Amino acid sequence: MAGAEEPVPDFIEQTITFQDGQSFEILKPLTNYRSCHDGTPKEARMVFTCRRISPDASTEEYVMKVKTQLPAEGQVPIVHPSTTTEHELKALTTFHNVKSSFAPQLVGFHCQAQDGRGPLPGGFQTFTVMTKMPGYALFGKYWNMSTQDRDEIIPKAAEALRSIYALGIEPVDRGMRNVIWDPDMKQCSIIDFELWNETQEIFADDKTELQRWGLIRTPPAKDHWAAWNSMYR
Template sequence: MAAPEEAVPIFLDKHVNFPNGRIYELLQPLTNYRSCHDGTPQEARIVFLCKETEPQPLQDDFVMKIKVQLPWEGQTPQEGPSTTTAAEIKALEAFRDAKAVFAPQLVAFHQTVQDNRGPLPGGFLTFTVMTKMPGQSLFGKYWNMTQQEQDDIKSRATEALRSIYALGIEPVDRGLRNVIWHSETKQCSIIDFELWNPINGTFADEKNELQRWGLLRTPVAKDHWTAWNQMHR
């Protein structure tokens, strides 16, 4: 579901000009504008569906993630990008170079500074354009699906995750919200790589990995410490 139009920050223009001559038009927000606390410096983000209009209009829609530095606890304007943006760009580049079909690929990146309309004039404003994965997030849907559909998703998700691990990337932000399923083609994709660990190998316990993504039910833990270990081990 798209975010409401009033969620669009006033400091964003409808058309974003990139130094290489590309121009992307913001179509609709896919998330609300909100602060995020995983990276540094402190920032906020919003995600849009967009399309390229110059140098020639393209039929394909893309996803644009916009990050903006916030005036948090007296921090001064910085060029950026944030640590999470830098990490995601590196992952998206790896997927692009591998021609991956199970995760977004980097299309374009642009970095500038906020003008006087922004929350921290002179602070960074970054635009990351990536391919749009087919299908919908499984958040709020997966556990209402048939057993056959769930089995298909678990099988394809395992294939996607093993392919991602094979590129040396272990996703950290696990959850059904970041699992995209296209029922017609039975394609499963993983999104959101702001947080990931470099890895040499893959997961040994398929059941545990699926549980961490919310694709398989986890037995009720006997205490809070055990529950924490089940999620983070």
């Protein structure tokens, strides 16, 4: 299921059947297994590519995010998604309803109790399957591109963000790892909606918004707090 460089815990099965009858086969990991701290209760996550194997088998690749409740003082096992998973499901459903081409769409969701192999038996294990956006993340690549290539990406990133804001969703985790560029279709998309704010407004200034994403250089901040605040407000 995975290479030695990304070991997969034995409590994550290779094939998962959802309550609606869909079954998905995990193909390969996109991240390692690690604790995440934004939501409650305490949990860990790992992200994979996957494909649907029933009821209608498909060769199309999707992205599956697996989350597992972790032991924590004062918390008991629950079979219910975390706050960040609930938040992401709401965004993915919105994108699905409008058939957005600028963000992932929800394909399926499943929640079950961990068995005795899990870190907190009886606690939740959730599986969120979403469409896989074409292209690659800009993190680690963008500022090595030519000025011409970056100038091509900038208006496309603004277009994607404006489309998402128009749906009442303001991304909070602004980072180039969450900006996907498809050089064939000349289109940007945005991923990772565990954290977002409801909004009734669309940003007025492309430059300022894209500076927050690191796609346009910004003047040095006065201190660390000013730098953080400019990113997350």
